[in-house]
Amino acid sequence: MSIQFFLSLYFAVLGLILGSYLNVVIYRLPRRLSTITPRSRCPRCRVAIPPWDNIPLLSYLWLGGKCRRCGFRIPWRYPAIEAATGIGFVGVYQAFGWSSDSVVAALFLAAMIVLALIDAEHYILPDVITLPGIVLGLVLQPWIHWTTFQAAVIGAAAGAGVLYGVAWLWYWWKGIWGMGLGDVKMLAMVGAFLGWKGVIVTLFLASVSGSLAGAMLIVLGRLHLQSKLPFGVFLAMGAVLALFFGQTLIDSYVQMTVQILGG
Ligand SMILES: [Zn+2]
Incomplete structure (x- = not known):
């Protein structure tokens, strides 16, 4: 053994x-x-x-x-x-x-599991987890090797900014807050742990899987256009995949783009 x-x-x-x-x-x-x-x-x-x-x-x-x-x-x-x-x-x-990376990764994974399950049942992402999570992600950066402190600060700001922008646009268009601010804080936390590249991968995977799940539920008659999906569940899935496969996904995407552009 x-x-x-x-x-x-x-x-x-x-x-x-x-x-x-x-x-x-x-x-x-x-x-x-x-x-x-x-x-x-x-x-x-x-x-x-x-x-x-x-x-x-x-x-x-x-x-x-x-x-x-x-x-x-x-x-x-x-x-x-x-x-x-x-x-x-x-x-x-x-x-x-x-490695110390493993300790931080395990902590992040545990937080994503908790957030996903609470969001699925209650449609909330508790501040008690997301806000200290943002600080913790940044504070732990010296022990992480998958991203840099600078990329994490940009990630936290970009994560919050992108989803806050989407929420604000929706409010401006529809007059209601369609997206919870919990999602905004959660993506900021993801950015603080995974850096801005991690935010892009997470947001991409969460949007694709969330739209697919939503469309499927509508087809099955389980969901109406007005009803809410717990987006935190999809953010958590995207973030865990980004943690494990983020760099591989980005590399293959860049390689694919280069090949297409290169003819
Ligand atoms: Zn009993």
């Missing part, structure tokens, strides 16, 4: 444990509850869940997805988020190795 295998396993376990805490944050933060106390309880019978029934992923499988006392069916979202965080952390280790 190689050292790489053990470190991958280590990141997976860390991700599973953090994912379990992210579940708590996703549930409690929009409800203005403390994420530290009290201990997790069953939503139906209110019994405190003992630590041995709160092991990420394993407890869910062991208990067959039900509360041990009352048989309440635990939503599959809980183990899914734990698994996604675990897999994401292994991806971080594969991409950035044993």
Whole structure:
């Protein structure tokens, strides 16, 4: 067994444990509850869940997805988020190795998961995450090698500016704030972590996937032209792809453009 295998396993376990805490944050933060106390309880019978029934992923499988006392069916979202965080952390280790970049990337990934899930359910992107996120992205720049401090400052400003401009234009045209200012602050945070190139990739992927999802839901009759899509979900997906594949995407795009222009 190689050292790489053990470190991958280590990141997976860390991700599973953090994912379990992210579940708590996703549930409690929009409800203005403390994420530290009290201990997790069953939503139906209110019994405190003992630590041995709160092991990420394993407890869910062991208990067959039900509360041990009352048989309440635990939503599959809980183990899914734990698994996604675990897999994401292994991806971080594969991409950035044993480095300070990995620590920052893992933190950023966790924030994107939380923002996406809260936006999907409540249509809000809490300031408690996005505003400190902007500052943190800039402060952590000396430990990041995928972008520079200057590019991050430009990224934060451009991220906020672009979406604020879109929101303002929409308001000027329609007389309503169609886009939440949460999206503006979230893209600024993405810029602070990933730099301005990351903002371009994120915004491109989020717009394309958001439009496709919107069109599909309209065709399926699940969505009306007036209803809102949680754009933060698409920003989060775009940002995670930009984190892992941003440079590759930009390089292949530049190469393609050069080839087309070069005839
Ligand atoms: Zn119960």
